[in-house]
Amino acid sequence: MMSQPVLLDRDKMKRAHRRREIFASYLFIAPYLVLLLMFGVFPVCYALGLSFTDAIEGGFYGLNNYASAIQDFRVPRAARNVGGYVVIWVLLTIVGVTVVTLMLDAINKRAANVLRTVFFLPGAVTSSAVVVLWLFLLDPTVSPFQGLYHLFGWENRINVLSGVGFAGVFAVMAFFAHSGGWIVVLSGAVAGLPGEVIEAARIDGANRWQLATRIKVPMLWRTIVLMGILAVASGLQIFVEPQLMSLVGPSAAQPDWSINQLAYQYAFAVGDFGVSAALSTVVLAISITIALLLIFCTKFYHTN
Amino acid sequence: MLNRKLAGLGLGLLAGAAIVLSATAAMAQDRLTVWTDVVRQSQIEAYKALHPEVTIDVQTVAPEEVVSKLQVLMRAKGAIPDLIWMADSNFASRLSTRLSNYLMDISDLIPQATKDNFYNNANRPCTINGKLVCLRNDITPNVIWYNAPLLQDLGKTVPATWEEFEQLSADVAALNQGYVMGSSSYPYTLWVMMMSAGCDMAVPVDGKEDTLKIDLSTEQCLRPARMIDNMIANGTLIPEEPPSPAFVQKAQANKLVMLVAPTWYGEFVVKASYAFAPKQTGIAIPPKWADQTEPMTWSMGGGAWGIWKDTQVRDAALDMLLWLDTSNENAAAAVTMAAYEPASQAWGKGINESGYYANEDPFGTLVESAGYAHPGYSSLRISVDQAISKTFTPILLSGGKLVDALPGIQQELINQAQLNGYTVE
Structure with missing residues (x-):
């Protein structure tokens, strides 16, 4: 008779404790949530609203801003540029980062740690500074790779830029700036792989190549897909690299190379925030669509 | 603890609001906000020294950021400057559209005699659809x-x-x-x-x-x-x-x-x-x-000064614009050839006396060239x-x-x- 209420009490306490825990977890994510709403979600909603607004009168403008954006003669070329860049960069990132990470996993631990830090270093430099640095690397008169450029017969910077192609140049720039961070992330995932599986494979006679391609990569696919999604999302927004090409001189300037640059020009050169918002919204929509496709096609959130 | 922090934050906000309010009160007096680049900052300081009766708020803005900053300020209805330096001849037309309508039409505010004293076609880049919206600072034939x-x-x-x-x-x-x-x-x-x-x-x-x-x-x-x-x-x-x-x-x-x-x-x-x-x-x-x-x-380049169409201090801004563009004392210290012919003489004297150029009268050659300025050199979007x-x-x-x-x-x-x-x- 006496034990019943005690049990109930204990249950109640457990539930209260659990409630407190949930409350605490919300408290912990609250600062992030507030910032996300202020600087992430709100601007997106604001841009979405702007894209349906007449930039002069301020009233509802229907799809006119989208129509203007699509009719802009620069858009198809910019879309091709960005598309080419994203393909090159995403492939470069996925293949490059995975290969480097697996190779680091196969070598001596201390050397791997040192190398990972070295790979990470360029990522610590802001992308605008990286571009300026690259402008020197790409100049056959001062670059340490001038021998290579002369081999192709490239005598000055515009030769190099048009020889490699802007999409390729930007992809290489972005790869060196961002791959270090991803190598660290993927290395973390590799370290978390169950040791017994790898041990078992090794006992069954798998060599390093088989170990990497048959055992490790299939277990890492989730991180690799995530890398792909984020690379696509940031790749579609390319802005700094082409924008700073004007530093080379007017003959290499690329003011309308990417979609985001066009959005920038609409807002800040023309003052048409409506079309600018429409272009940005389209880029966001494409980015979300690709992410969703990747998530559903790879059953990203399915748990085994 | 949290309450005390919140209270502190509240006080801070109040103090901030007070500062903003007092700043708005001060704006009501003859206060001129001027945007310039680094090179021309000294010219603004020189004008300040000559006119202690005007409060001048100088802001140094990178030339390539002038249009974009104005777009944001005009949209957000922020602190829009009364007088701006436009380093690029295309700014005049970019800032005279329905979407970004910044520049004042000063066609009737500048005396004809002053207009006539500019070099041949010098103010063409400041003339948008027949209206004079700025005055050229320097010419660049x-x-x-x-x-x-x-x-x-x-x-x-x-x-x-x-x-x-x-x-x-x-x-x-x-x-x-x-x-x-x-x-x-x-x-x-x-x-x-x-x-x-x-x-x-x-x-x-x-x-x-x-x-x-x-x-x-x-x-x-x-x-x-x-x-x-x-x-x-x-x-x-x-x-x-x-x-x-x-x-x-x-x-x-x-x-x-x-x-x-x-x-x-x-x-x-x-x-x-x-x-x-x-x-x-x-x-x-x-x-x-x-x-x-x-x-x-x-031509290639050549800047201009322009006034905000809704400025509250039009006369003060106009006076400063004219001093910057047409006064001898400013042109003599300027780094480029003034678009205003009488003022450019002072600069030209310095060029001729420097003895750097191979010609007897290098400035004379520049003046003659200015006379051949292409009538189509204008401000475009x-x-x-x-x-x-x-x-x-x-x-x-x-x-x-x-x-x-x-x-x-x-x-x-x-x-x-x-x-x-x-x-x-």
Whole structure:
């Protein structure tokens, strides 16, 4: 008779404790949530609203801003540029980062740690500074790779830029700036792989190549897909690299190379925030669509 | 603890609001907000010293950020400046549209006598659809900058016509010494040469609002384009751009024979980068085509001051604008040739007395060249230089000709013009 209420009490306490825990977890994510709403979600909603607004009168403008954006003669070329860049960069990132990470996993631990830090270093430099640095690397008169450029017969910077192609140049720039961070992330995932599986494979006679391609990569696919999604999302927004090409001189300037640059020009050169918002919204929509496709096609959130 | 923090935050906010309020109260007095670049900051300080009765708020804004910052401020209804420095001649038209309507129409506020004292066509880039929306600070007609001792050693004289200019390039190219007379990829060089014969490469049509004439198929365009192609073929126009390190090397190695470039090149490029010795740099008036009675020279750059259309301190802003643009004391200390003829004399005296140039009267040559300023040099919402680069650079790199690039450049210009709301003729 006496034990019943005690049990109930204990249950109640457990539930209260659990409630407190949930409350605490919300408290912990609250600062992030507030910032996300202020600087992430709100601007997106604001841009979405702007894209349906007449930039002069301020009233509802229907799809006119989208129509203007699509009719802009620069858009198809910019879309091709960005598309080419994203393909090159995403492939470069996925293949490059995975290969480097697996190779680091196969070598001596201390050397791997040192190398990972070295790979990470360029990522610590802001992308605008990286571009300026690259402008020197790409100049056959001062670059340490001038021998290579002369081999192709490239005598000055515009030769190099048009020889490699802007999409390729930007992809290489972005790869060196961002791959270090991803190598660290993927290395973390590799370290978390169950040791017994790898041990078992090794006992069954798998060599390093088989170990990497048959055992490790299939277990890492989730991180690799995530890398792909984020690379696509940031790749579609390319802005700094082409924008700073004007530093080379007017003959290499690329003011309308990417979609985001066009959005920038609409807002800040023309003052048409409506079309600018429409272009940005389209880029966001494409980015979300690709992410969703990747998530559903790879059953990203399915748990085994 | 949290409560105390919140209270502190509240107090902070209150204090902030108080500061904002008091700032707004002060704005009601004669307070002028001026945007300038670093170079012209000292001029604002000089005006401040002369006019202690006006409170001047100076903000240094990077020239390339002026338009974008104004767009944001006008949209957010923030602290919009009353007077701005516009380094790029295209700002005037960019800031006079329905979407970004910043500049005041000062046509009736400037006395006719003052307007008349500006150099020939100097205020054309400040005239948008017939309205004067700014006053030009400095003019930049293109002239010939030549290496006087080198030209003498070669036994040549300064060409008076473009035909002679091309002949000279053929002659020095034949010597196989790597002599240079300009750049093949620098869009401004190409633009300046293209405009010399009266090519309609995006020129406003008088009396018609927002209308441009774009036609690159005429002989006036083909003639300079053929000259450029010949000079690229003989190697006197090189792919490097005049400010680039490789070009500077050529100039310092005594390989630069001459260059058609604007008025500011002498002080800022030839003297500063090419490091020509005193008396090495000669200035000559721009060439004309043999069948022209006088030269017609395109400009490159030249800034202007403009006033906000809704300013509360119009008279103060106007007074300052006129002082900056037309006063002798300001022009004498300026770094470039004033657009206001009487004020430019003070600057010219300094140029002549410096003894740096090979000519007896270098300023006289600049003044004469200013008289030949192309009437079509105006403020546009499109970039002709970008259209040239975008279309011609790939063709140049694959060994193609400018003559063959003209239809592409024309199409790019028409597209840009229509996109920016121009009617194309």
